[in-house]
Amino acid sequence: NAGVMQNPRHLVRRRGQEARLRCSPMKGHSHVYWYRQLPEEGLKFMVYLQKENIIDESGMPKERFSAEFPKEGPSILRIQQVVRGDSAAYFCASSPRAPGDSRGTEAFFGQGTRLTVV
Amino acid sequence: EDQVTQSPEALRLQEGESSSLNCSYTVSGLRGLFWYRQDPGKGPEFLFTLYSAGEEKEKERLKATLTKKESFLHITAPKPEDSATYLCAVLLSNQAGTALIFGKGTTLSVSS
Numbered sequence: 001n002a003g004v005m006q007n008p009r010h011l012v013r014r015r016g017q018e019a020r021l022r023c024s025p026m027k028g029h030s031h032v033y034w035y036r037q038l039p040e041e042g043l044k045f046m047v048y049l050q051k052e053n054i055i056d057e058s059g060m061p062k063e064r065f066s067a068e069f070p071k072e073g074p075s076i077l078r079i080q081q082v083v084r085g086d087s088a089a090y091f092c093a094s095s096p097r098a099p100g101d102s103r104g105t106e107a108f109f110g111q112g113t114r115l116t117v118v
Numbered sequence: 119e120d121q122v123t124q125s126p127e128a129l130r131l132q133e134g135e136s137s138s139l140n141c142s143y144t145v146s147g148l149r150g151l152f153w154y155r156q157d158p159g160k161g162p163e164f165l166f167t168l169y170s171a172g173e174e175k176e177k178e179r180l181k182a183t184l185t186k187k188e189s190f191l192h193i194t195a196p197k198p199e200d201s202a203t204y205l206c207a208v209l210l211s212n213q214a215g216t217a218l219i220f221g222k223g224t225t226l227s228v229s230s
Binding site: 033110112 | 122
């Protein structure tokens with residue numbers, strides 16, 4: 001049973017380009033979360049999606065960032081017109097159940113995509 | 119403002135020297151507290167979930183406990199392979215509590 005798969009593992013973009021980060025959740029998981037981790041900082045929540053729906057995007061910057069989780073295929077985090085401050089590790093996590101489900105809501109993380117903007 | 123604080127930031131232990139890591143939280147409601155382990159360059163690895171005060175979970179040399187305001191991760195007779203950053207996260211019960219809120223972590227180094 002493969003874990004959460006993220007690709008690419010490393011991504012280098014020039015300022016102004018677009019970055020696309022992909023996440024395939026664990027089999028049977030329909031809940032996906034995206035987090036950003038900066039050096040010396042904790043993981044920061046960005047967005048929570050359930051198949052074809054954005055449930056909570058309260059941690060997502062209002063401009064340049066978007067996320068989707070289509071019916072078929074991986075979840076995508078898209079960053080348009082990247083700037084140096086976007087350089088970070090982006091992690092995806094998946095869960096089989098919604099937050100607060102009494103059966104447990106553990107989230108399992110991928111290995112991350114390290115974005116470097118030059 | 120909701121906050122998760124982990125202490126110490128860094129901890130150095132000798133192999134076999136037991137200790138505890140702390141995670142304190144100031145939240146308006148808690149639906150769960152999670153512990154993860156993160157190795158350099160890797161994603162967080164799930165360890166435990168605790169849901170109510172008084173609950174305890176164990177896995178090998180690790181034991182997690184939960185009170186109303188904090189959680190402890192006890193490490194008994196650690197080995198060098200236990201060296202990692204340990205992350206604590208809470209799941210809130212308010213309307214915006216759809217995701218885990220993480221502390222900054224405790225970086226543990228165990229030397230032989």
